[in-house]
Amino acid sequence: MKNVLIVFCAITISMPMMAQDTESLLKGVEDSVPAREKVTGAFKSTRVINAHSLEMLGKGNLDFRILHRFGRVNQGVKQLFGLDAASMRMSFDYGITDNVMVGIGRSTLRKEFDAFIKTRILQQSTGSKSIPFTLLVAAGSTVWTEESFAAVKPDFADRSSYYVQLIAGRKFSSKFSFQISPVFLHRNQVESPGEDENIFAMGGGARYKVSKRIAITADYHHPFSGLPSDNTDPLSVGVDIETGGHVFQLHFSNTSGMNERAYLTQTNEEFFNGDIRFGFNLSRIFKLKK
Amino acid sequence: MKRSIFFTMFLVCALHSFSQTRYFSKNTNISFYSSALLEDIEAHNNTSVCVVEAGTGKIELSVPVKGFVFSNSLMQEHFNENYLESDKFPKAAFRGVIASLGNTDLSKDGTYRLSLSGSLYMHGVSNIVNAEALFTVTKGVISASSEFIIKPADYNIKIPLLVRDKIAKTVRVVIDIPLLKKI
Numbered sequence: 001m002k003n004v005l006i007v008f009c010a011i012t013i014s015m016p017m018m019a020q021d022t023e024s025l026l027k028g029v030e031d032s033v034p035a036r037e038k039v040t041g042a043f044k045s046t047r048v049i050n051a052h053s054l055e056m057l058g059k060g061n062l063d064f065r066i067l068h069r070f071g072r073v074n075q076g077v078k079q080l081f082g083l084d085a086a087s088m089r090m091s092f093d094y095g096i097t098d099n100v101m102v103g104i105g106r107s108t109l110r111k112e113f114d115a116f117i118k119t120r121i122l123q124q125s126t127g128s129k130s131i132p133f134t135l136l137v138a139a140g141s142t143v144w145t146e147e148s149f150a151a152v153k154p155d156f157a158d159r160s161s162y163y164v165q166l167i168a169g170r171k172f173s174s175k176f177s178f179q180i181s182p183v184f185l186h187r188n189q190v191e192s193p194g195e196d197e198n199i200f201a202m203g204g205g206a207r208y209k210v211s212k213r214i215a216i217t218a219d220y221h222h223p224f225s226g227l228p229s230d231n232t233d234p235l236s237v238g239v240d241i242e243t244g245g246h247v248f249q250l251h252f253s254n255t256s257g258m259n260e261r262a263y264l265t266q267t268n269e270e271f272f273n274g275d276i277r278f279g280f281n282l283s284r285i286f287k288l289k290k
Numbered sequence: 291m292k293r294s295i296f297f298t299m300f301l302v303c304a305l306h307s308f309s310q311t312r313y314f315s316k317n318t319n320i321s322f323y324s325s326a327l328l329e330d331i332e333a334h335n336n337t338s339v340c341v342v343e344a345g346t347g348k349i350e351l352s353v354p355v356k357g358f359v360f361s362n363s364l365m366q367e368h369f370n371e372n373y374l375e376s377d378k379f380p381k382a383a384f385r386g387v388i389a390s391l392g393n394t395d396l397s398k399d400g401t402y403r404l405s406l407s408g409s410l411y412m413h414g415v416s417n418i419v420n421a422e423a424l425f426t427v428t429k430g431v432i433s434a435s436s437e438f439i440i441k442p443a444d445y446n447i448k449i450p451l452l453v454r455d456k457i458a459k460t461v462r463v464v465i466d467i468p469l470l471k472k473i
Contacts, residue, residue: 024385025312025341025350035337037356041371058363098363174377212372213450242372244453245364287362 039124042134042171042179045247045283046093046101046118048205049219049236050255050263052138054169054179056120057095060289065091065105069256069279072269082277089258094288099123107258109266114259116140124170136167142261158189161261165203175209183221185264196226201264207240215240217249223264234267236279249281311397313432314341319466320353324458331365331457333358340467342432344396347388349406351465355382373447374413382412384419401426406436413445423465434467 043053046063057063067089071082079085091105091114099120106113118138125131143160162185169179181203190197201223209215219236238251254271256279257263269275318338324331337357342349355376360366370376386408388394394402402425410419423436439460442449449457 025343025348026339026352030339030352035354037354041367061362061364174371174375212375243450244368244456285364287364 034127036127042177044240061095062286063093066282074274110144111146112144114142133170139164161187163260178206199226213242234263235271247283252276311344321464324461326458329456333360347391351384353382415445436465
């Protein structure tokens with residue numbers, strides 16, 4: 001009996017000691033429900049390729065972007081597969097707060113200026129009270145300044161267009177993100193009779209990361225009505241390469257438009273007929289404010 | 291005889307639980323600094339949890355990697371996405387012991403310079419870390435601070451050639467545990 005007691009005693013004493021050695025001290029101290037965490041990095045840049053992405057610039061960050069769209073690849077070697085001709089857009093985007101950014105740009109196509117403001121309404125998060133998706137709204141306007149040879153010269157208002165776009169999407173995994181972006185565009189003056197001043201289009205964008213710094217991206221819009229029948233849906237497929245403060249977005253696209261008005265209403269090349277153009281977006285981010 | 295055995299048993303058990311006096315902090319400050327030719331990198335995290343067991347000198351820290359805040363948001367994103375891969379490895383941890391605790395009684399007021407040793411887990415890799423820590427006890431409240439240097443390469447954190455001039459090969463980690471309340 002005595003022996004049994006001693007053994008029992010030894011076991012009960014040594015048990016908690018053993019348990020203590022393997023058990024984490026943090027047990028019961030750490031919260032069982034993880035705190036709410038924002039999901040970041042759904043895309044590498046604030047644009048998927050042409051369209052606004054789920055990403056925002058951080059507060060005080062200036063994004064200097066240089067965009068190039070070359071000629072059609074199927075023009076052959078004489079035009080160096082389109083590289084002899086280039087259209088460009090230069091822009092400056094700035095993050096006023098983490099949730100509000102503005103930008104201005106100018107494209108060589110029609111010598112067109114554009115400006116926008118983009119706001120994040122909801123940000124995807126995990127943990128307690130998680131939000132499953134990110135929601136943003138972007139609004140902007142464009143005005144072209146190319147000389148007009150029309151009998152009645154269009155004034156500033158005639159040359160202006162406005163758009164508002166909702167961007168909703170989700171980073172499904174660390175690799176895959178997807179977004180949809182309905183957009184409403186209003187042109188004060190249409191290109192040719194029979195076109196509609198108001199155009200509604202649905203956009204979609206996605207990215208798949210193939211390595212830490214390289215991702216495949218795609219960007220597509222389908223305008224529902226109001227455009228000539230020879231217009232096509234803008235589609236771009238590309239690769240994002242990120243190196244520190246730079247992001248290089250190399251892609252093939254059937255549009256040379258680099259603002260919302262241009263790529264929604266001035267695309268008439270067939271992507272799958274080989275009417276594609278090489279292009280790149282170069283983004284360099286500067287930290288202006290702490 | 292039986293009674294005395296029971297008595298000893300209870301006494302040992304009681305002593306045992308007495309030695310388990312734990313102190314903890316839910317807002318441990320962890321910062322890291324690195325300075326390279328082109329860029330100084332600095333980040334702060336106050337979301338870590340720390341527990342110290344006064345009797346045994348055991349110390350544990352749990353660090354949510356996403357809790358590190360950089361003044362440059364792009365740097366913060368790259369830290370999470372490209373370097374620490376915080377989706378894959380959401381937590382870093384230190385598990386160790388106050389090696390030179392000896393007879394130091396952390397419930398008594400005073401300042402104690404003690405050495406820590408343990409393993410630091412980060413980015414899927416554990417390494418032994420030895421560091422000196424300063425413990426200050428005032429009215430039963432312990433505050434501790436420590437500092438040590440780690441190498442990203444030891445934790446399988448690869449720095450691409452293109453940005454090698456921007457990122458230092460060593461990182462100074464500063465830990466400041468302001469309040470360790472008794473559990």
